[in-house]
Amino acid sequence: MRRRGATVVSTGLLLVILAAQPAVAGPQAGRDGTEDAAAAGDVSDDGISVEAESTTATIETTGATTAGVPFTGVAKVPVPRRCWYGAGWTGQRYYEYWKDGGVGRSSMTQDAYAAQGLLHEGFEQHATDTEGRWYEAECASHVPADEQVAYFLSHPAVYVMAGEPAPAVQESVDPRVLAQIAAEHMQLPVGTIRWNPSVKGSGATVVNLDTFVWVEDATTSVQVTASVPGVWSRVEARMASMALSAPNARDVTCPDAGTPYAAGMTGSSCAIVFERSSANQPVKSGQQYPTVTLTATARWEATWTSSLDPTPQALEVQTRTVTAEVPVGEVQTIVTR
Amino acid sequence: MTLRRALPILTVLLLSAGCASEAVEPPGLEATVAAEPTPTPSPTPTGPALEPSDPDLGIVFEDVPQLEGEQVDVYNTVAAYQKEYWRMMTTNTVSPGFDVLASPEVTAMMQRIATQNADQDLEILGVFHTRIHDLVVDGESATVTVCDDYRDVTAADPEGTYSSQEIGLVGTAKQLSMGLSGFGTWRVLNSAPAGDC
Numbered sequence: 001m002r003r004r005g006a007t008v009v010s011t012g013l014l015l016v017i018l019a020a021q022p023a024v025a026g027p028q029a030g031r032d033g034t035e036d037a038a039a040a041g042d043v044s045d046d047g048i049s050v051e052a053e054s055t056t057a058t059i060e061t062t063g064a065t066t067a068g069v070p071f072t073g074v075a076k077v078p079v080p081r082r083c084w085y086g087a088g089w090t091g092q093r094y095y096e097y098w099k100d101g102g103v104g105r106s107s108m109t110q111d112a113y114a115a116q117g118l119l120h121e122g123f124e125q126h127a128t129d130t131e132g133r134w135y136e137a138e139c140a141s142h143v144p145a146d147e148q149v150a151y152f153l154s155h156p157a158v159y160v161m162a163g164e165p166a167p168a169v170q171e172s173v174d175p176r177v178l179a180q181i182a183a184e185h186m187q188l189p190v191g192t193i194r195w196n197p198s199v200k201g202s203g204a205t206v207v208n209l210d211t212f213v214w215v216e217d218a219t220t221s222v223q224v225t226a227s228v229p230g231v232w233s234r235v236e237a238r239m240a241s242m243a244l245s246a247p248n249a250r251d252v253t254c255p256d257a258g259t260p261y262a263a264g265m266t267g268s269s270c271a272i273v274f275e276r277s278s279a280n281q282p283v284k285s286g287q288q289y290p291t292v293t294l295t296a297t298a299r300w301e302a303t304w305t306s307s308l309d310p311t312p313q314a315l316e317v318q319t320r321t322v323t324a325e326v327p328v329g330e331v332q333t334i335v336t337r
Numbered sequence: 338m339t340l341r342r343a344l345p346i347l348t349v350l351l352l353s354a355g356c357a358s359e360a361v362e363p364p365g366l367e368a369t370v371a372a373e374p375t376p377t378p379s380p381t382p383t384g385p386a387l388e389p390s391d392p393d394l395g396i397v398f399e400d401v402p403q404l405e406g407e408q409v410d411v412y413n414t415v416a417a418y419q420k421e422y423w424r425m426m427t428t429n430t431v432s433p434g435f436d437v438l439a440s441p442e443v444t445a446m447m448q449r450i451a452t453q454n455a456d457q458d459l460e461i462l463g464v465f466h467t468r469i470h471d472l473v474v475d476g477e478s479a480t481v482t483v484c485d486d487y488r489d490v491t492a493a494d495p496e497g498t499y500s501s502q503e504i505g506l507v508g509t510a511k512q513l514s515m516g517l518s519g520f521g522t523w524r525v526l527n528s529a530p531a532g533d534c
Contacts, residue, residue: 027459027504030450030454031485033529103434107417108386108413108417109388141516148519152520
């Protein structure tokens with residue numbers, strides 16, 4: 001039995017010494033039923049497939065902004081495998097388990113499995129080999145049975161002697177999953193909200209007048225490709241509309257990211273009307289003047305294709321939001337430029 | 338193809354009604370409960386053959402239910418899984434049997450357990466009691482509740498010996514999610530905590 005600390009020296013010091021004793025921690029056994037196996041991560045051990053759960057997808061992004069400036073990006077993201085060829089047991093270990101009279105045969109269920117002829121063909125030939133390994137088809141738990149059968153039948157177990165190359169792994173990754181990952185990793189510059197009128201110095205606009213709004217350097221189109229060896233999925237997305245909203249202003253939906261103001265411009269595809277001044281609002285942190293929060297929400301439409309199917313398929317609509325603090329003044333306070 | 342057994346129905350004369358709580362001590366293993374020369378503690382069911390307890394391995398199945406149809410196959414798979422689980426716990430190595438009985442995710446979890454115990458030079462000994470119950474089969478999937486009882490389990494490391502409670506092995510329940518493999522055999526797809534037994 002593990003000791004639980006030093007013996008107390010004297011009664012007078014009892015409380016002090018006990019308070020100073022660190023907790024003695026004994027070993028704690030791991031056991032089944034303490035975690036959700038579905039959350040299992042990579043494991044490395046004798047005979048167990050390494051990185052059984054995921055492979056790495058490369059995400060490549062290309063796009064353009066409202067100013068026509070191109071941008072690119074590359075990222076690496078784990079993606080769950082469906083089926084794969086995994087390193088299994090050594091020849092000796094597999095043989096010792098499954099041989100007549102072996103451990104596996106002591107179980108009625110396991111013995112019946114062996115009796116169905118499902119053991120690796122020729123496993124007896126490697127009974128004493130502790131260096132080579134069996135490579136076996138494996139599928140994640142969520143993969144439908146019929147897909148598993150197809151993969152297993154097309155990937156029978158093979159024995160690889162020490163020093164020989166392992167069989168090439170044919171990745172089985174769901175292209176829809178790749179497409180979703182690509183969509184989730186779209187790196188979209190959100191841009192900066194601009195507006196006009198914009199009084200010099202304060203940046204204020206005015207009430208009851210069309211305030212032209214545009215988003216500078218916003219992404220207007222993007223293409224994202226997610227790939228693993230042998231499989232790729234590509235998402236093509238474009239901005240479909242932009243919604244403007246602000247307190248004391250009617251919501252507006254614009255067909256695009258707006259048009260940058262140019263002298264003489266009398267109208268815009270994207271404008272909002274503020275109905276009340278912001279003068280009675282508190283000055284927010286970082287601001288010099290009272291403001292209202294203008295929110296621009298870009299709505300994106302996207303489709304995806306893959307190396308397995310060139311037919312574009314719709315993806316769930318995404319949105320991107322950017323905000324700005326806008327001072328709104330009365331007409332009499334405006335000095336024309 | 339479905340795994341089925343074609344065995345004759347067994348008829349057994351039950352000798353003692355109080356057997357359920359008594360442990361059968363496997364030869365050569367230390368246990369905290371004194372050995373008694375009693376028959377198998379669980380009543381032997383009449384019906385399709387179910388995976389039996391294994392005295393050599395040190396695992397006892399308790400309250401074995403009356404089952405029929407696919408429940409038999411599910412029970413047998415879970416019982417075989419429990420045997421390989423206990424084999425792993427007492428050897429700190431993952432059994433090749435998991436390749437047949439469980440998904441890669443569950444096998445990976447078993448590896449983490451074995452690694453954790455081996456890293457502490459922990460040797461787990463004794464008799465493992467387990468109860469498989471609440472089997473629900475729904476087409477090609479099933480759920481099963483399993484009680485893992487470590488009351489007759491001890492452990493040792495280079496520092497000393499421990500009771501099961503001292504190393505955190507207390508009786509707990511787990512829920513196993515099962516699915517049919519492509520070859521018609523059942524597999525444990527997931528094992529998750531399910532509170533107390």
